[in-house]
Each structure stands twice: as C-alpha cells, then as structure tokens.
Amino acid sequence: MVAALTAGVGVTGTASAGAELRWAPCPENAAVECASLAVPIDWDRPQRGSIEIAVARAKATGQREGVLLHLPGGPGGSGVGALVGGGVLTPELAERFDIVSIDPRGTNRSHPVRCPSDVLSQMPDLVPETGGRHAELKAYSRRLGEACRALTGPLIDHVDAVSVARDIDALRAALGERRLSVYGISYGTLTGQMYAERFPHRVRALLLDSVFDHSLPTRRFLATEARAGEDSFAEFVRWCARESSCALHGQDVGEVYTALYQRAVRGELRWPDEPGERLDVLMFVQTAIGRLYGPDWPGLADFLDALTRAPAPTPAPTPAQTAAEATDMPIAAFCGDHDFAIGSQRDWERAWRDMRREAPTVGGHFAWVAVSLCADWPADTGNPQHRTDVDGGPVVLLMNSRFDPATPLEWAESVDRQLDRSFLLTYEGWGHRVYDRSGCTLDATHRYFLDGRLPTHSRCSAVEPTPADTAPAESAASPAPVPGTGW
Template sequence: MRRGSASGLGVLIAATATLAASAPALAELAPQLDWRPCPENAQVQCATVQVPLDWAQPGGETIEMAVARRPATDPGARIGSLVYMPGGPGGTGVDALLHEQPFSAELASRFDIVSYDPRGFGRSNPLQCDAELVADAPDIRPGGPAQFEEMRRYNRKVADDCRRRTGPIIDHMDTVSVARDIDAFRQALGEQQISLYGISYGTLTGQMYAENFPERVRALALDSVFDHSLDTRAFFTTEAAAAEDSFREFEKWCAQDQQCALHGEDVGAVFDELYKRADSGELHQPGDPGKPIGPVELSSGAFGAFYGPDWQNLAAQLKALRDQEPAPVALAEPETIPYNVAAFCNDWRPEIDSAEQYAEEWRKQNEAAPHMRVGVGGTVAWGCIDWPAQLQNPPHVPQIRTEAPILILNALHDPATGYNWATNVDSQIEQATLLTYDGWGHGVYDRSECTTSAADRYFVDGAVPPEGTHCAAVPPTPDNTIKPYVGW
C-alpha cells in the first residue's frame, strides 16, 4: 500500500449551509454504478459517478469521477465498503487498487475496498497544463523584489494556462469538493454509512468528509495526518522541522551502522558542503556536468528518501555526489503528479505579499532545519502565492462531531506530516485516539503487525487501541522501503 482565520471559517460555514440546503438534488446525480472489469486488471471493477463541477451549483455543469472496487473476498462476512483516500494531492486511488490490494487479507475479506481518482487528476477530468511551463519553475529561494515578482508572475501564468487548457475544474479541486464527491459515491453504492482510510493528504479529505457528513462515518482512520489549522509561519516551520528531524535520524543511523556509505564521517558536514556546492552551481550528477543539481533539488531528493526511509541508498548517493563517482545504486526519482499545486492552492494559501516577508519565512525555515533548510511544504506552498482564484477551503480547525471514534496513526519521525501535526489533530478531535509508530517514514498502516492489527481491529470491530498506544519501530532495510515521493 505504501507508496485559519475567523473570517475564513465563516466563509466555509456559510458555504456549507448553502450546499446542505441543496443536498436533495444530489439523488438525481447518483445513479446505480455500472461496474465493469477494469481494462488494466479484470480482478478490479471500474465505473464512474457523475458529480457537480461546482457543488454550490448542484444543478449546473457536471464532471465524471472515476471509481474502482475490489469486492469483498468473503461476501458472507462482508461488513460494508471501505474507502481508500489517496494522498498527493492528486494521487490516484484507482491506480492504487489496480496495482495491489492496499489492505490486509482480513480487511479484503470483510469489505468491498473502493477508491476514486480525485477531481482534476487521473481519470477524473484531469487538469492539463503546459509541461514545459511547469518544468520551467523559477528559483524559489529568496532573491529580492525582482525574484519575488517573478514567482508571482509565474504562478499566475501557470494557473491561467491550466485554466485555458482544462476549464474551471482548476477552481474546484479542494478537499471539501472531493469529500462531497465521496458522499455521492456512497449514495451510488447504496450505503448508509461508510468506513474510510486516508493516507497523507487523503487525511485532509477524510477530515472534511467527517466535518460535513458526520452521520455517514462508520469508521475513519487518518494515517500520517495533515493539520489544516496552521497559519503560514507554523506551516512552513513545522514542515522544515519534520524534514530536519528525519535528517537527524539518518545521521544517527549512519553513526551506528557500517552499511552506511558515510559511516564514521560527519554526515551533516557532508550534506552542508554539497548544499554549498549546489548553491554556487558547482554540483551535478556524477560524470554528467550537463545535469546540475540545485540546492532545493538536493534537499528534496533527501527528504524523498526519508519517506521509506531509504537510508542506505541515500548515503551511497550523497557519497557519490561528494566524490563525483557513480553511485552503486542510484536513488530512485521521486514520483511526480501533474501540477498538484493547483489542488493544494484550493485548500491553503500563504499569507505572503512582499519579498521581505518571503525572505523572513525562508529564514525561519532555515532556522528550523539547519541542514535541510526547507521542508516539503516550503517546496510546494510558494506556488500558491498570488494564485488567481478564490480559496475554496480556508485553513481551520475541523469541527468533527462523529458518533464513531476516529483513529489517527503517525510515525514519530515522519518527514512530511510531522508528529506534532498528529498530536495537534488528536487534540482537535474529541473522539480521536492517536496510535504512535515509534519509527521512521511516511505511512504507518502496514509498518508492522502491531500497526496493521490495531487498524484492522478498529475497522472490523470499531475498537480503538488504548490512548497512548505505541508500536515499536521496525529498522528500515532496502527490502522494506518505499518509492520516494515529495508531497503528502
């Protein structure tokens, strides 16, 4: 499986009230699903659900959401449907089901495992943008007023290009809209309640679903949880701190394990020297001066490796860069999603309006992450500065009032959704219980028998583990790492 402000909250509440008033119209938009074997994998069934482009206008233009299902392997013991909510933003749940069963054999036997491609991605009215324009992003490090204005111009240009190529879907890719799409899917499935599992950015979708449809939640597990309540400074600095924490854990491993290619060396000093070379334009792929590596690219590659974590290959790659020799095993390229920033900008917007303020936020990130300098959020959120569209889902503390208990799972050393995000969200949801995995990486469900069995018992029996439960860390090896990915 592994792979705000008060005024903003008022806007969200007002929009929710408007949409709730028009909910009966949804019945006409949720016909019976026409399940067919998926062309890519006949063991998985595929269909589409018609949903409004703009949920504030349910009788207006519609789009099709691609959905998939793996039927319960023991129909006689079937409990219901379990929705897999992919991360990203922009991860495709249909692909996840096509490629493998994301859950244990027990859950696969008791539930229809269902998922979807979020609006704007995969097979669900995918956003189209100029690939060369997207690849030609400006340097995101502070460089004065001219550089800041260039970032703003670039963001407007990309948004206008995507809108011209794909239409207004770019303005309706927020997680509240995705949550409403999921509820249309629930109706089409004929379920009164559903169980939901969200991974990474999918946990924000899960929170939005629980906030808007609390009575429809049978169970909700939030794995590697996104904290939607943070302001600009807190978001940037906690993301940087999470990346730096993972770097420190990598340093500790290198000091203890002779399999580390940098064992016995000052790993922080090695990385800092590489960063200095990248900053001056002197770092490139070993043996290929035509492929320069910038400082942000260097940091992104490192915390991409922390997702597994893939410490052994990262150490070999850093040594090869330092010595300009071919790496014994090249670090896998991070997975990319076609301009997923567009979706993120529907859920969050940095409150930065000057070069001076941007430089200060960058300085604060550097303080929080003296080696990494920046976190996942800092490499993504800049794309939302001066984004030319209304913020659909302003940051806020979700008001979740489900009768069902909610399970939160998070690693103690997660490079993207830091542990303090998990403790924050746990404190925000009265009926939530946090299970801590005392290890590393992004994604907890299948880390160990302890994490898997706790989640399975919750989904099958509705029983959450005792408050304060910890699952022991499983030391990472090349065999149990995951493909690196930069995002949530």
Template sequence: MLFLRAVLVVGLTAGLGSGVLTACTADAAPSPSLNWQPCAEKTEFDCGTVTVPVDWSVPDGEKIDVAVVRDRADEPSKKVGTLVSLPGGPGSSGVDEIIKGGKFSAELRGRFDIVSLDPRGVKRSHPVRCDAGLATYRPNLVPELGGRIDEVQSYARDLAASCRQYTGALMDHLDAVSVARDVEAVRVALGVDQISTYSRSYGTMPAQAYAELFPKHLRAMLLDSVDDHSLDGRAFLASEARAGKDTFGEFAAWCARDPQCVLHGAEVDRIFGEVYAKAARGELRDLTDATEQMGPFDLNAQIVQRLFRPEWSQLATDLEAWADQPAGSPLAPATPQRQGKPAPMPEIIVCSDWRFDIAGQDQWTQLWREQNDNSAPLRAHFAWGAGSLCSGWPIAPPNPAHRPQIVDGPPVLVINSLHDPATPYEWALSVATNTPRATLLTYEGWGHGVYDRSPCTTNAADQYLINLTIPQTRCPAA
C-alpha cells in the same frame, strides 16, 4: 501528503489562510449511479464512474465523471461494509493503488468492499492540465541565490492561466471539500447508509472534510499520516522544516552508529553542506542523468524522498556519490517558456486548500531565514516551494485552513510515525487533540505512512476498522 512530482517536489505542500466550512452536515443533491464493469487493467476489480457537478453549489451546472474502483470483499458472508480509501498526493490515483494491489491486509480485504477513486483533477477524473513548458519550469526559490518573490508570483499567475486554458472551470473547484462531496456522491451511488474511510497523507484532507459535512454517514475514520489543516503559513512552514531537521538527524545518527552506512565515521552534516554548496553554484548533476542539473531544491527533494520509507542506506550512498561527483559547468538560468501543449499537473491542487500570503521580498527573505534555522542543516523543507508558489496563485482557496468542526462523528483513529518527514508528528498531536473522539496511535519509528509499517500497526488499524476497537496506542519501531 504523498509528495509531488519533480517540478513541485521543489515545493507544493503549503500555503495558508483562515476560515471554516459553512455547514457541519449536508446531503448530496444528486442521486448518482454506478454501472460497474470489469476494469480494463485487471478484470477481477470493478470500475465505473460517478457523474458530479464541477461546482457543488450549482448542482445542475457543468459535470465531470469521477473514476471509481471496487475490490469486492473476499469473504462476503463476513463483510463489515464498505471502506473508501482516499489517496494522497495531491495527485495520486486511488484507482491505480487498488489495481496494483493496494496496501491492505488480507483480513481487511476479506471483510470490506474496498472502494477508491481518482479525485477530481487527477488522471481519469478530468485531469488538471497546464502548459507543458511552464509545468516543467523551476523558478528560483532561494532568496540568497537571487530569487525574487515577485518573479515567483508572476510565474504562478502565468501557470494558473495556462491551467485554466487547458482544464476549464474545474480549476476553481479542486479543493478537499469538493472531493468530500464527490465521496458522498459515491456513497449514494453505492446504495449504502454508512461508509468507513481510510486516508493517507493528503487524502486526510477530504477525509476530515467528509467528517465535517456528513458525520452521520461515517462509520469509522482512520487518518494515516495526517495533515493539520488548522495552521497559519508561518506555523506550517516552521513545522515542516522541523520535520526535515528531525528526520535527517535520525538518518545521521544511524550513520554514526552503524558501520554498514557508507558514511560511517564521517561528518554527515558537513558532507551535506558541501553537496548543497555545489548545488547552489549550479555544479551538481543528477545521479541518473548527468545532463540534468540539480539545484538546491532538487537536492532537498530527493533527500526528503529518501526519508519517506526511509531509505537510509541509499541516501548515504547518494550523498557519497554527490560529494565525489566532479563539478559540472553551471548551466545558464532557465526562463519559463510556453510550449503550447498541455501536460498533467495535478499537484497544483495543493493551492486549492491552503493560502500563503507573502507581501514582498523582505517578508519572503525573513521566512527563508526562519526556514534555515528550523531545518538546519537542510536549510529548507520542500514545503517552502509550495508556500512561495501558492502565494502568487490567483485563485482563492475554496477550503481555507481551519480547525476540525466535527459534530456527532464516530470514534476516529489517527496513526503517525514519531519521525515523519512530510506530516510531522506534531500535526498528529494537534489533529487528535482538536478532533472529537479521536485517539492517536504512535509508531515509534520513521517514515511517511504507517498502516503497513509493521504487524503491530496493521493489526491495530484492522481491529479499529473491523471492530471499532483500538487495542493499543503505541507500536515499537520495526
């Protein structure tokens, strides 16, 4: 999961349910085409669109255009094939990633046509839009600070109604299975029999769905920082919370041993606790805009974001600044206000792939206590917000959680860091165990996203994608 804009960095990455795909193999119904043109932003890349059904079960129904980009192989005579790169998020633009230079090595760019897309609901591909006022509102997600699950769920229903108003029928068809079918339409339009896929974070959701639906059209599948779509709600939230505890603990241990940390010699957990208490009282301010109040989830989100790369030195500097910040006057609680105009909100796509049932305040409070225990000293992971909000989402997820069901798929490579704040290492272990012909490569370091972590991880991934060989299963921390 590349994670979520500020309003839902408070928490959209979870929810839960159970179920399975209705088929393990399928064929794309339409025969789409691509009319490549030089991209307006950078003419050395090719841009085009593929027309797909909003609802793949009604192929002759309403259509949308999915934006596609291609970086042609630099060494055509040595070309292996087509590599489809699936972006994370949810809400990240694959077109932007390629146009801005991508993440891939010169060797990989020489051997593949690299193709990516803006998934349905994202940027150039009929973006999800919701009421601007509701999109920027932050509900109270902390039971011990007066948060009420009925209010969170009521807000979620109002938000969904506004999204449907501005986005239309696509709101019912934003799930990873629909994206996988879009990818198959792209393959057909490209006129190739097989594709290889690279996916990172939330992009591993449609990648796994593609392997379930179209295994014979898949040459290779590399899952980088993988989502485990087999978990129920409680297990999902608990594992995310443990990932927060683990990665923050790694940061604190670095601070204790490295004199370059500005908090070296201090009790990092205690300092965080003081800063969190200030946020809980409504007295904390954003470091870049003193007029912006930071609540507990804003604080947690910024801290976890620093753990993505990781940026330990900057995180220490931030904590010191927050600790020294004069307490601001608490602001009056905000209320959701419609503005009558739309704003992009693709991160809400997460509720299309997960289900999280919360029956009432008592259950929500119990789950909160478990979050506190599992994530100490952080108290919660930002995934908590997703579970809370998605529990009130009125659109049933078309792609409920289930174990991978891949028949006759290719060898699969899963790569994950040992200390990942967003897609925990335990998820990678589970996916590798439950996916036929899968091998796990462990990066023995920190951060979210592994392909470009070190020469070791890049080389191992490249050798798999080019030669279908896996030279090693562990890479040391860089």
C-alpha cells in the same frame, strides 16, 4: 453545522438521484472493477456542468461488512492506480470489506488539472539565497494559474478537499451505503477530515494515517515541515554512524550534506546518473527527504555518496518544449485548500530564514515549493485553513510516526486536540505511513475497522527498517519538474 450539513446532504441527494455506477473489469487488472461517477464541477451550482470521477473496487473476498474507502495522498496520488496495482490494504480487511478508492477530482483519471509545459519550464528562482525575488514569483504564480485555467476550464476553481468530500458522499449514495468506513493516508487525511466535518453521521469509522494539519498559518506550516525533515535526517545520521554498510559510514554525514547543499546553491551540483542536468537546491532537498519516507537510509547514503564523487561538467542544453505539450498539475488542489499570505520580499525571506533555522542541516523542505507556487494563484481557495470541527460520528483513530519527514507528529497531536472524539496512536519509529509498520500497528488497524475497538495502548514500538521499507510510501511523490506534492 446543522444548516451546512443539511445543505450538503440535499445537494448530494439531488446529484446522485439518477447516478449509476456501471462496473466493469479494469483493463490493467481484471480482478478489480472500474467505474466512473458524474459529479458537478461546482457543487453549489450543479447546473454549470459535470465531470467524471474515476472509481475502483475490489469486492470483499469473504463475509462482507460494508465499504472501506481508501483516500490517496498527494495531492495527486491515484487511488485507482494503487488499487489496480495490487491492493492498498491488508487481506484481513479485503476479506470483510469492498475496498473502494478514487482518483480525486483534478488528478489522474478524474479530469486532471493541466498546465502548459513551456510555462512550467520557465519557473523563476524560488530560493531567496540564490537570488529569488518574491515579485517575480507572484507574477509567475498568476501567469501559471491562468495558463492552467485555459487548458483545464472552470474545474480549476473547485479541486479543494471539501469538493472532494462532497464527491465522496455522492459516491456513497451511488454505492447504496448508509455509512462508509474510511482510511486516509497523508494528504488524504485532509479529505477525510473534511468528509467527517460535513457528513459525520455518514462515517462508520475513520482512520487518519500520517495526519495533515489544516489549521496552520504560513510560517508555522513551513517551520514545522522543516523541523520534521531535520529530525528525520538526524535519525539517518545516527543509523549511518552505527551501520558499517552505510556508504558514508565513518564520515561526518552532516558535513557531507552541507557541502553538497552549498554546491547546489552555487549551481555546481548535477544528477549522478544525468550529469548534464543541474540539480538545484530545492530538488536536492526534496530528493533527500523523499528517501526518508520508507525510510530508505541505504539509498539516501548512496545518493549523497554518488553526488560527492560525480564531477560537475558543463550542462547539456535542455530540449525546447512546445506550447502544445501539457503537464498534470495536482498542486492546484493544494492551492485550493490554502490561503498563504506572504506580502513582500522581506516576509518571504523571513519565512525562508525560519525554515533554515529549523533545518540547519537539511536546509528546507519541499513544502516551500507548494507555498511559493500558490503565492498569487488566480483560482478560488475554496477551503482555506481552519481547525477541523467534527460534530458527531465515531471516535477517529489517528496514527503517526515519531519521525515522519512529511507530516510531523506535532501535526497529528494538533488534530487530536482539535477533534472532540479521537485517539492518537504514535509509532515510535520512522517513515511516512503507519498502519502496516508492525504487528502492533496492524493489530490496532484491524481491531478498529473490524470490531470497532480502539487500541489499548497509545504507542507502538519502533521496528528497524528492512530492505522492504526502501520503496517510497504510497503517498510519496518522486522528484518531478514541479515538486511539492509529496504528502
């Protein structure tokens, strides 16, 4: 650990010696400053070229304590966009800290990984029970990755969370800060763990909110995700049974969902507002799980009800895409952080059955898409799965909902066991993102960042969701042509 840390600091110091952040008002919001930071494409071979990382800063409104770095989820979340859009943390924290955020390398304003839209549109069937073939999937994964490399260049081999962590330390040096306070949400908690692992003594405080566990092998990763989705959906069913305003109140919600799932398997399901477009199995599952992030229970009930009422007309032809069109592909970062080994059709089907067994109603999880598309990804896996090993630094505060459809509580409990110095605060309620769920979670967040004190209790009581909770959490991905980046 000492040797690795010394090497990391040395490279960062060299790369940042002449670095300068030239702040200017952001075009979208003059109250926030924007800048860019040049970093090496490959931190181990900085002479091979550089890219610009987009950075945003909202300066402290009161007596400044230091910098609080916000790490967005995704992969593919825009920290710059979130900060420009009106702030990402509370006014109490914004008073004492410069709130700084980034678009991680390979995403958004930071040289996004780009892939040809025509290749993306040719995605094979990813579902074994609808005829998907593992060999076709692997061939497609490699073809897509090579096509993305042709548009993106060598950066595609260096978009993993360790590379982002090294960018963060270069940013710290450019900001002139000895240490950073860090808040990571969802997939941003993986980056936070990698930063603490490499640069523990550069961390003043680290809050991991909705915790990503980077230690899981393939089948356990998928099974735990499926179980999280199923448990969260069961809470929705209980709400619908007791709430007369639920569009499915009085019905067997599980049966309604299962019937829709089977229609999706048969290719008979269409989007309610776009009846010419087929709604396949994985997009149906992802859309349902996405409604559990808030959670938006009324919206999920309305969505399922609309699907049951909508006819299934003949789909309209899909407009042809030209090879000149390109789409951002943040899932490349996920492939850079995971080495998922599924060697055969039999193993692939077994993994699918594991998911179905853990989620007998919901039927799966969007994580299946991410794992499948990384099946034979040709770029480097720079940061394969491992237990987080942090040697020194502050006590890490972890927060997680009991019913989180994307980052299950058992992940947070696992990371808590991996860290020598940590404290897990469990929110006994629902949804994805915890710190601002209640007065209890807010108080814990403020005490930790402002005063360096840990919570006096390990649990916060649930607060019934309100209409304000219906919007997806910051890190939640909305349905997209390539799903699977919803952390």
